[in-house]
Amino acid sequence: MSTHTATQPAASQTHAERTTWRLRLLASLGPLAALAGVVWAIVQPYRVTLLHPHDQGFWWLFVEPPLLVVFAGALFHLFVARVVIEDLLEE
Amino acid sequence: MQPPAEHVHWMFATGFLLLALFLLAEVIAGEAVWRKRTWRTYLWPSFLFLMGVLMWPVMTFFTNSTIHMVAHGAWAQVMMLAGAAELGLVKGKLRNELWRLAMPLAFVVSGLAFLLHEQNPWLFQRSSFLHHLLGWTMLLGAVFPLTRALRPRWAFANAGIALVFVVVAVALFADRDLAPVFGHLSPLAGEPHR
Numbered sequence: 001m002s003t004h005t006a007t008q009p010a011a012s013q014t015h016a017e018r019t020t021w022r023l024r025l026l027a028s029l030g031p032l033a034a035l036a037g038v039v040w041a042i043v044q045p046y047r048v049t050l051l052h053p054h055d056q057g058f059w060w061l062f063v064e065p066p067l068l069v070v071f072a073g074a075l076f077h078l079f080v081a082r083v084v085i086e087d088l089l090e091e
Numbered sequence: 092m093q094p095p096a097e098h099v100h101w102m103f104a105t106g107f108l109l110l111a112l113f114l115l116a117e118v119i120a121g122e123a124v125w126r127k128r129t130w131r132t133y134l135w136p137s138f139l140f141l142m143g144v145l146m147w148p149v150m151t152f153f154t155n156s157t158i159h160m161v162a163h164g165a166w167a168q169v170m171m172l173a174g175a176a177e178l179g180l181v182k183g184k185l186r187n188e189l190w191r192l193a194m195p196l197a198f199v200v201s202g203l204a205f206l207l208h209e210q211n212p213w214l215f216q217r218s219s220f221l222h223h224l225l226g227w228t229m230l231l232g233a234v235f236p237l238t239r240a241l242r243p244r245w246a247f248a249n250a251g252i253a254l255v256f257v258v259v260a261v262a263l264f265a266d267r268d269l270a271p272v273f274g275h276l277s278p279l280a281g282e283p284h285r
Contacts, residue, residue: 025119029112059094065264068105076112080134084120087127 019088026085030077037069096153097268103149104263106142107256110135114253118246132181140174143167162208169197191240194252195233202229214275221262221272228258 041048048067049060094102113135117125126132146167154160176193179185205226211219235251242248269283270276276283 022119022121026116029115029119033108033112058092059098063094063098063101065101065104068101069108069264072105072108072112076109076116080113080116080131083128084116084124084131087124088120091124 019091023085023088026081026088027077030073030075030081033073033076034070035073037066037071037073040069041066093152095268097266099149099153100263100266103142103145104260104266106138106145107260107263110138110142111253111256111260113138114249114256118249118253122244133178136174136177136181138174140171140178143170143172143174146170158208158210162204165200165204169193169200173197188240188243191243192237194236195240198229198233198236198255202226202231202233205229211277211280214272215277216275216280217265217267217270217272219272221266225259225262228255228262232258 044066045051048064049056050064050067053061117135144167146163150160150163150167154163173194173196176185176190180190203226205222209219209222209226213220213223232251232255235248235255238245239248239252267283269281271283
């Protein structure tokens with residue numbers, strides 16, 4: 001008796017589970033990074049100069065480390081992760 | 092109109108964070124899916140190359156001593172070399188697998204540059220601590236790109252490189268021009284201005 005039919009569904013189920021986990025991880029990378037930036041801004045609000053903008057020069061208002069982390073997470077999610085997820089779903 | 096040095100560190104930290112995210116995404120998606128779109132295969136090598144290019148103005152405008160200039164110049168060169176080598180390999184223009192050693196070389200040179208251009212002890216001030224931390228992180232982390240050069244498709248090595256970049260990003264974000272570290276600030280360092 002061939003075991004092919006018995007093992008094939010199990011293998012495809014494992015593959016599907018692995019793909020699901022990949023999708024979840026990919027979808028959460030950007031939001032997690034952005035969340036880290038938000039938490040940082042709450043824990044150290046003085047690192048966000050926009051919250052106390054008086055007498056600040058251009059660079060202190062333009063470069064805000066916690067917001068840069070949020071920006072990186074959002075940028076990655078919108079322009080990279082979503083396309084990778086689409087390709088992974090197609091597979 | 093030049094940004095303060097710490098701002099430049101934070102902008103580069105953002106670059107390293109993005110690099111880490113790109114590499115992690117490649118590890119999670121798998122090489123086959125990642126390479127489905129041509130632009131994506133060039134994404135992190137070209138980004139690394141660009142960061143190397145942007146290191147040149149940093150070298151020119153933000154170095155206050157010869158040793159700083161040499162360190163920043165070394166980073167610019169090895170980042171461009173590693174990025175260009177990876178671009179050449181994914182494009183197929185470079186066929187010799189030895190080009191993969193450009194990345195571990197970049198890690199080792201970067202680590203040494205951090206350690207050699209920091210002349211103060213770990214707890215002198217925060218930037219001293221971070222220079223030591225970054226130097227040893229890059230030196231020890233070189234094992235990941237070296238492993239990747241020997242076993243290119245091993246996801247563990249790529250994930251390791253990504254995590255090293257996360258550490259680099261966190262350290263650069265924590266950098267201040269003059270600030271204490273764990274409550275220590277040498278009186279020789281000066282007064283924190285903010």
